[in-house]
Amino acid sequence: MPELLFPLDSSKPFTDQRVIGHNRYHPDIPPAVRVRPGSTFRMHCREWFDGAIKNDDSAEDIRDAPMSKVHALSGPVGVEGAEPGDLLIVDVLDVGPLPQEDSGPLAGQGWGYTGIFAKSNGGSFLVDRFPDAYKAVWDFHGEVATSRHVPGVSFTGITHPGLMATAPSPDMLARWNRREGDLIATDPDRLPPLALPPEPRDAVLGSLSGSEFDRVAAEAARTAPPRENGGNQDIKNLTRGTRVFYPVFVSGANFSVGDLHFSQGDGEITFCGGIEMSGYIDLHLDLIKGGMETYGVGGNAVFMPGKTPPQYSEWLAFSGISVTEDGQQRYLDSQLAYQRACLNAIDYLTRFGYSPEQAYLLLGAAPIEGRFSSVVDIPNACATVYLPTAIFDFDVRPAKSGPVRIDPGIGAPRAAGT
Template sequence: MTHTAFKVELNKSPEEQDTKTHNRWHPDIPMVEQFKPGDVFRVETYDWTGGQIDNNDSANDIRDVDLTKVHYLSGPFGVEGAEPGDLLVVDILDVGALPDSPWGFNGVFAKENGGSFLVEHYPNAFKSCWDFHGIFTSSRHVPGVRWPGIIHPGLIGCLPDRKLLEAANKREAALIATNPDRVPPLAAPPYADTALMGQMEPGAAGKAAAEAWRTVPPREHGGNCDIKNLSRGSKIYFPVYVKGGGLSMGDIHWSQGDGEITFCGGIEMAGFLDIGVDIIKDGVNKYGVTNPIFMPSRIDPHFSDYIVFEGISVDEHSGEQYYLDAHVAYRRACLNAIEYLKKFGYTGEQVYTLLSTAPVEGHIAGIVDIPNACCTLAIPTGIFDFDIRPNAKGPEKQVSEANVSFAS
């Protein structure tokens, strides 16, 4: 049996369990356990909200979720001999759902509480729940689809050092200052009130929490990158900033579309990871690494047929031309896919949550052809119980009126 280095107690909140999780990044958070290069261990994790979301048909919990508490991370773990400038090599040997929690959820946050990629089109909170059947998932809220999971951690990374901590805080504060009253905000600054600092002593934890990073964005150390291909069989190379590395992880998804466009974006779940660790000494300099590098799994489920939607960098409301703006172009590709699938009986909300949970492929097709960037969104046709390809007869309504659950 693989040694379990971190267990979660789903009948307790993260704040109540004996070995504390952490929901901030800071160089002084103590290691939970030390391992040698070549060791293998298991890590259990809460879902990213720490159990704030229930398996029901109301989205009130999505509307009311406290985003200052997320993400709840298991770790950090040290590796003997890892020093700043090394690369920490992490093999994801296995990843899955906890036996007592065979379900997940997806949600869109209300505009005033986080919002989403298409927030101007979908400003209200809603959610979908997904049940796991062996390797497959399906949802009572989005009928007519079923697919195998590409299960992965949305968030995994190493502790930053003080230099990186301060640099990121400075640049993010400068961004916020350009529009401090924006809704949703431009960034998530340090917030000590709900910080959970792992095994730090209370006095030190309070001081560190005032400058600790929130976990929402990815940064140079890894973090919340939401890469769906970090699945079983993948390998990641993390730059090491502090002695031991300080590897932490959480935010496991059963499945996710590229972009995680609903923000609460994949099929979020409590789960486990089996991890192997090693070190490449002086790897940062040897390979010129600034951000993590990864090699995807060879055993992910593959789909042979896709329908692909294009988008260009022209605003959908005003018709304003943007210059090579991939953000606008990808938004247009997503909106084009939503309008198309609505013709089969889905609501816009159902398609939106589907694009964020299904293994869709997002790509930058062109970023040099002035003035329009072109992005594509590819949906595997095999996840549907019916044929979604265009034909001369035209689309026919295929799904029931079942809907994602809205907040009351």
């Protein structure tokens, strides 16, 4: 096992750990640990809400999830010799949940969860159809996930970090805050909000304290969206074997990782759409000096996906076009087309006995493939959702005999009052 550089005690909150991570971006958050180029090491990662979500049959914890606390990130990792303009090479050697059978403070949970977030607390990709909070808890059996809340399915996880990032420069941070603030100002009372401004409440900033903590907390960017530094991209294919090239914007790069997922469908469409978990990740870091200029990588990370995804070969695919549910035509709106493809898949699965919420949670957690299939044929973009048929315990394909009705079990827990 590689050297463990960032240990976490699962029985303690994020702020009570021996090494404190962070949940905001700012160039002045100091490194928690330092490594040399060419180093290999292991990091533990907390579930993104720092243990606020429970293994139970209520979705009240999803409804009341403390958005100001996310994401609980391990790091920053300072890399000796890294300077602005370099590319940081990040190899994902291994990633997974901590084994449940381990005893002591580092014991694994053996489970994770998927949540549909309420419109009043973050919302989701399909928030107009699903404005309330729901939850599914998934049990891990080796590499396979099952859920008492979504019966009749089991699938191999495509385990990956939802978030990896370098730190922004002062100028980049200012640009983020300015452009996102301008967007918020166009509709400041919108639910869900258009963006998340700096929020000092619940900020975790590593070893900073006193007046310096207060200054940084007032300026630091939230970690919810992906940006030029990588961040919360939620790319399900960043599995073991992945190599990512991140732009470096500050001395030391200050790399961080977190938001581990046992599995996820393309788009993480329920907002908390992957199977969120605590776990470990083994990394190898190196540098390409001056790589941003050499390869023209200045705006966003470039990556080579891992070669070990689940090997599903048969799919049932659903398409959608850029026309709203009430029949309004939109011009080449690929996002709307993907929403309609997802809704078509959900409506189809309800014919087999699932509730719409169970079907939605399944699409967020299972390794579905999402594609923009046509973006040039005016006025309709076409998007598609590929659902692997092998994950079902029954035949989900259309047949002359009609759909097989399954027992939906206890269903997906819904939170009252959302």
